[in-house]
Amino acid sequence: MEISKIILPFIREFQANSVLVAGEIANEIIQQTNDTRYIELKTPFSLSQFTDIEMIDLAVVSDLVESVSKQEATQWLGLLKNRYTPHIILMVNEQAENNNWQLDDYLALGFKHRGQYQSYTFFSYAIESYQFKRDWLNSRYWANPENFDKFRW
Secondary structure (H helix, E strand, O other), rough: HHHHHHHHHHHHHHHHEEEEEHHHHHHHHHOOOOOOOEEOOOOOOOOHHHHHHOOOOOEEOOHHHHHHHEEEEEEEEHHHHHOOOEEEEEEEEEEOOOOOHHHHEEEEOOOOEEEEOOOOEEEEEEHHHHHOOOOOOOHHHOOOHHHHOOOOO
């Protein structure tokens, strides 16, 4: 499968010791590698799938936004990224009938557009690059105790 040539470098990039695989296409790709680090989540997607999962290094997800409602997919991805993994690779079939997502929907969840192959678009989430360091976010711009009695606002 040609998609595996695109996904496998992302998996190597994140240097994961444990990999969660969700979705048929993601499962096919990981099975081709004979990788023993992965944990598989069966479809259909639901929030109850997370009851037996512990922290993992990377999640590879496919077929999610195409198979459940936008609200359910948002909750599922939000729970996954906020509680279970610092890295996610998401594969989306843009030509699926049930896909009513826009680029802004992925960006709002912290995903970055990583590329496209045929009808598939690839996104990744990494906690390290979720927010850039802002110049104003330091003590120099916040409470200045040396000015407390000098100025009245």
